[in-house]
Amino acid sequence: MASRPSVLFVCIHNAGRSQMAAGFLRDLAGDAVEVRSAGSDPGPSINPAAVEAMAEVGIDISDQSPKLLTHEAVETSDVVITMGCGDACPVFPGISYRDWQLEDPAGKGIGAVRPIRDEIRTRVQSLVAELLPAQPAS
Template structure:
């Protein structure tokens, strides 16, 4: 990453349908375009978790148009920061990249009242990361 380039952050979870999509939505919104945002999953679902969509809509962020994507080596290579969320050892590791593993409950199959605290914790972590990237 150069001083003039936008940092690229990749959010990865197993299904790319909940946690990583919420994190990507927050980063896109809160960075105002100052961060390139990618998300992927080791075993992506065919659609975004509807409860995650609902929880993000409560925050004024629309992730309904997003599509789960398969994690690729290229996505990891082009990222400055890789945030994993429960995908274990499936994420390729490259020297010189910043990696963080965010331990977060998977919102799959949970009601909205249980997804809201997960969403709020993701927002808190994204805000902290953004503060480090855009100082």
């Protein structure tokens, strides 16, 4: 793994789960990890309930926009975390893949998005502890 590991979060629309995960990783790891997110079929904009849920914990993802998943993004990542992108996720040898089974927040209100956000935060905290073992997770 490179001196600065890179992590790619992938879901279908890159509008909810992957954006929340990327927001938490940026917040927890700072510049120590290169953070990317993408979608196999990007939506038109970030899910407003995901933006609101993240704002509640002090993380602003309102400036993000859904991005199309590319082979290059996968090839140049050390860890690829999928969240329901199905067969659209390209697989390359030598890359660590993880599949996080998370409910899709699309079309759900803030009350339903909060537990998804909290589960993502727990998983990202574990990921930070794994990628940056010398640094305490916050």
